[in-house]
Structure formats: structure tokens, C-alpha cells
Amino acid sequence: MLQKTQEDVAYCYQRAEEARRMGARETDAARQQEYAEMEQRWIKLAISYQFADQLNTYHDEVHRRVDRQRS
DSSP: HHHHHHHHHHHHHHHHHHHHHEEEEEEEHHHHHHHHHHHHHHHHHHHHHHHHHHHHHHHHHHHHHHHHHHH
């Protein structure tokens, strides 16, 4: 799962960078704002993938420790 998560995170950051570049090319302030917001959404999605992966890792570790204590 870690590999898939890393790929998802990388994809999100790539899309965020793409939105930033497109926003930098815009002359219309409203469109610049839209791209800036899109960039932030992609970054937040990447962070949420990272958080979910950390939470799953923690959850799995807790269960391993509980199982060891029961054995």
C-alpha cells in the first residue's frame, strides 16, 4: 500500500504544480485565483493521503503489539 500511496501523493503534487504554473500564465485575476485554489486542493489531497497512510501504519502497529501481548 505504501507504494500506491507514494504514487498518489506524487500525482497530487504534480497536479498542484501544474495548477500553479497555469495560474502564473493567467492575466485574469479571477482565473489566477481559481488556479491558486485548485493548487491548494491538490496539496490538501496529497496531505490527506499521507495522513491516512500514517494512520494505517499506526493502526497496524498497535494491532501487532496487542497480538504479541496476547500470545
